[in-house]
Amino acid sequence: MTTDAIISVKGLTKRFADGKVVALNGVDAEVRRGEVLVVIGPSGSGKSTFLRCLNLLEVPTSGTVTFEGVDITDKKVNINVHRQKMGMVFQLFNLFPNMTVMQNLTLAPRKLRHWSQKQAEERAMQLLQRVNLEGRAGAYPNQLSGGQKQRIAIVRALMMDPEVMLFDEPTSALDPEMVGEVLDVMKALAKAGMTMVVVTHEMGFAREVGDRVLFMDEGVVMEENTPAELFGNPQNPRTKEFLSKLL
Amino acid sequence: MEAWFEGLKAQFHLNFIQGNRWRYLMEGLGNTLLITGLALVMGVAIGILIAIVRSSYDKTQMTAQRTPARRLFGALNGFCKVYLTVLRGTPVVVQLMIIYFVIFAWSDNGTMVAVLAFGLNSGAYVAEIVRGGIMSIDNGQFEAGRSLGFNYASTMRYIVIPQTFRNVLPSLMNEFIALLKETSVAGYVAVHDLTKGGDIIRSRTYSPFMPLIAVALIYLVLVMFFSWIVGKLERRLRSSDH
Ligand SMILES: Nc1ncnc2c1ncn2[C@@H]1O[C@H](COP(=O)(O)OP(=O)(O)OP(=O)(O)O)[C@@H](O)[C@H]1O
Ligand SMILES: [Mg+2]
Numbered sequence: 001m002t003t004d005a006i007i008s009v010k011g012l013t014k015r016f017a018d019g020k021v022v023a024l025n026g027v028d029a030e031v032r033r034g035e036v037l038v039v040i041g042p043s044g045s046g047k048s049t050f051l052r053c054l055n056l057l058e059v060p061t062s063g064t065v066t067f068e069g070v071d072i073t074d075k076k077v078n079i080n081v082h083r084q085k086m087g088m089v090f091q092l093f094n095l096f097p098n099m100t101v102m103q104n105l106t107l108a109p110r111k112l113r114h115w116s117q118k119q120a121e122e123r124a125m126q127l128l129q130r131v132n133l134e135g136r137a138g139a140y141p142n143q144l145s146g147g148q149k150q151r152i153a154i155v156r157a158l159m160m161d162p163e164v165m166l167f168d169e170p171t172s173a174l175d176p177e178m179v180g181e182v183l184d185v186m187k188a189l190a191k192a193g194m195t196m197v198v199v200t201h202e203m204g205f206a207r208e209v210g211d212r213v214l215f216m217d218e219g220v221v222m223e224e225n226t227p228a229e230l231f232g233n234p235q236n237p238r239t240k241e242f243l244s245k246l247l
Numbered sequence: 248m249e250a251w252f253e254g255l256k257a258q259f260h261l262n263f264i265q266g267n268r269w270r271y272l273m274e275g276l277g278n279t280l281l282i283t284g285l286a287l288v289m290g291v292a293i294g295i296l297i298a299i300v301r302s303s304y305d306k307t308q309m310t311a312q313r314t315p316a317r318r319l320f321g322a323l324n325g326f327c328k329v330y331l332t333v334l335r336g337t338p339v340v341v342q343l344m345i346i347y348f349v350i351f352a353w354s355d356n357g358t359m360v361a362v363l364a365f366g367l368n369s370g371a372y373v374a375e376i377v378r379g380g381i382m383s384i385d386n387g388q389f390e391a392g393r394s395l396g397f398n399y400a401s402t403m404r405y406i407v408i409p410q411t412f413r414n415v416l417p418s419l420m421n422e423f424i425a426l427l428k429e430t431s432v433a434g435y436v437a438v439h440d441l442t443k444g445g446d447i448i449r450s451r452t453y454s455p456f457m458p459l460i461a462v463a464l465i466y467l468v469l470v471m472f473f474s475w476i477v478g479k480l481e482r483r484l485r486s487s488d489h
Contacts, residue, residue: 055394057390075312080396080397080398084395086394087394088394090387090391094390095391096388096391096406097410098410098413107406108396108397111397111401111405112395112396112397157394157395160395160396
């Protein structure tokens with residue numbers, strides 16, 4: 001199964017605060033092309049750090065991250081080129097508040113891929129239709145609901161035609177009634193074959209959409225399996241404990 | 248009472264009307280506004296550059312390696328710190344005189360020296376305003392830019408700085424107001440600014456009251472006018488706070 005890995009992580013370690021905090025402690029993992037990999041675990045277990053190391057938003061203390069055959073932790077690699085192919089969606093959306101939805105969407109493709117304004121806007125309208133927000137192109141982020149903001153943030157990442165999408169708790173900051181609309185967009189994306197890594201507390205989503213689940217605790221991957229196996233028949237005592245607390 | 252009023256009228260005539268002395272004030276006012284405006288433009292340019300160097304150095308502190316480029320960057324950052332310390336730590340009138348009598352001793356273009364001196368000085372204050380503005384932008388904005396594939400400089404240029412500018416615009420206007428008053432020492436280097444204009448009249452008519460009060464009133468009206476604009480701007484920015 002290693003041949004179809006789009007991202008593979010070896011011995012990933014990340015320390016913070018002059019080495020006093022070990023957020024990741026020798027993680028080995030891989031993301032396979034076309035799969036939805038769900039990462040779960042208690043607060044502070046290193047899920048966000050793991051995800052942010054995948055596109056080097058967090059620079060690993062040691063270990064390697066290989067993306068499409070290139071070791072992107074190598075200092076000689078131009079990380080900006082590779083990041084264009086790794087979309088990222090944040091818990092707090094991080095839309096640009098001084099720009100309209102359309103400007104949020106077209107900025108990166110225009111500047112980085114040198115698309116014309118027209119070309120970028122056409123693509124943006126296509127994607128906005130897919131998330132049912134074609135009517136909000138002229139709105140500013142503060143005029144949108146949380147669910148709408150997150151759907152726009154997903155579209156902004158999709159504008160660069162990424163090979164993989166990274167999600168860090170995309171629904172954690174949302175009012176409960178808006179969680180569904182964002183998860184629906186993510187489900188549709190998964191169905192369309194997008195490779196996705198999703199850190200989430202939405203176990204329903206993990207079960208339904210996930211191809212594999214990683215359970216992390218104390219900076220290591222404690223258990224890794226299909227959702228059916230991991231949720232139905234957990235092996236590691238920590239996994240059992242974590243899952244029992246959720247119910 | 249009537250005699251007092253007549254006296255005032257005579258004073259007014261002597262100081263402003265006779266010999267078209269009001270022109271000293273108008274010419275001075277023109278120079279004051281010119282020096283203030285040009286110095287602010289220069290100050291903003293210097294301030295933005297220093298702010299970018301300083302905040303970039305701080306932001307990349309954690310991940311940086313000891314390469315020669317980094318050491319050069321460190322030296323640049325150190326230079327900026329010294330600049331800020333010296334220009335904010337000495338009186339602007341002393342800086343003005345050093346530039347005029349020492350550095351540009353061969354030139355007698357006081358107005359350009361004043362622009363240079365006040366521009367350099369205001370750059371130090373603007374730098375701290377802009378740096379505060381950059382630091383106040385949520386790091387998530389920066390990360391969103393980087394995750395899309397923008398490099399450090401482009402993220403600053405397209406995402407962080409435009410937002411910073413909105414936030415610091417009122418502070419920059421206040422800097423302009425402060426600068427307007429500060430330029431009143433330009434007379435030290437033989438510049439005919441507003442204050443000097445009033446002083447010229449005083450030295451001709453030997454009556455200090457009218458010209459100096461007039462100078463004070465003109466400054467006051469200008470400051471109140473620009474403060475009113477800042478207030479309007481602040482409300483505007485707040486209400487359209489997207
Ligand atoms: N920038 C940082 N500086 C210092 N410590 C950090 C930093 N980021 C994370 N940590 C620490 O690293 C550990 C792992 O954090 P991380 O954010 O990856 O956890 P998480 O699993 O995403 O938690 P949560 O579910 O609360 O989001 C925690 O102990 C955290 O305090
Ligand atoms: Mg997290």
